[in-house]
Amino acid sequence: MMTMRKRKRIAPEEGSGSVAESVSIGPLLADARRRKGWTLQELGRKSGVAIGTLSKIENGKSGASFDTVVRVARALEVSFEDILSPNGPKFASGRRAITRKGRGVKFGFNYYEYEIPCNDLVRKAMIPLQMTIKTRELMPRSKWQSHPGEEYIYVVSGAVDLHTEVYGPVRLEAGDSVYFDSMMAHALVNVGDGDAFMLSICLSASLDELFASNSDLRVERGAIIFDNGED
Structure with missing residues (x-):
């Protein structure tokens, strides 16, 4: 007779939301720094980020580049996901996250727009992204994405050409899908009528790793955007 082994269930931490909310x-x-018991001066010394910059970011007077957030997270010995969702349930069986339409973390630049759903869960095995491909020109090779x-x-609507460093471009239309090694540098171009919308699911260790090649990624007032500005 077959016996079934019970799986240990870990309840989400008290106060963690089941529906993703916007992020500031x-x-x-500031909360992450205070939980560590550090002053601005101590965080500035350990992260290498100017105290004035940290103060402006914490008080909402300035945006924070992706590089700045990662440097602060590493100094505090927490992940980028822990910064964005400090009370999110850690990896455990029985987890669930619901993201209402348009309530994910949004960011974008001239070529693509992204929305990260299920941001209230940290240390996910997969990173889901909703992507809108806007560009109709192939971005410079230096801007192509590559991540472990x-x-x-999966293309939901529209049509795109997928360019990679190993293969020739391939056209993907609504209903088409592709699975590939994301270390291979890649880029997408919209070739249909209107914007192209797709779902991307990445097996990557973290958001830090996923967007590490984008030095101009910025987090500002609850949104993550790309620009060339300096802190």
Whole structure:
């Protein structure tokens, strides 16, 4: 007779939401610093970020580049996901996250727009992304994405050409999908009528790793955007 072994269930931490909400990065950085018991001066010394910059970010007077957030997170010995969702349930059986339409963490730049759903869960085995491909020109080779892991793309609407450093471009239309090694540099171009919308699921260790090649990524007032500005 077959017996079934019970799986240990870990309840989400008290106060963690089951529905993703919008994110404001400044107060989250301040809370993470206070939980560590550090002053601004101590965080500035350990992260290498100017105290004035940290103060402006915490008080919502300035945006924070992705590099700045990662440097602060590393100094505090927490992950980027822990900064964005400090009370999110850690990896355990029985987890669930619901993201209402348009309530994910949004960011974008001239080529793509992203929305990260299920941001209230940290240390996920997969990173889901909703992507809108806007560009109709192939971005410079230096801007192509490359990150450890594997990626699955499903085109929901529109049509795109997928360019990679190993293969020739391939056209993907609504209903088409592709699974590939995401260490292979890649880029997407919209070739249909209107914007192209797709679902991307990445097997990557973290958001830090996923967007590490984008030095111009910024987090500002609850949104993550790309620009060339300096802190």
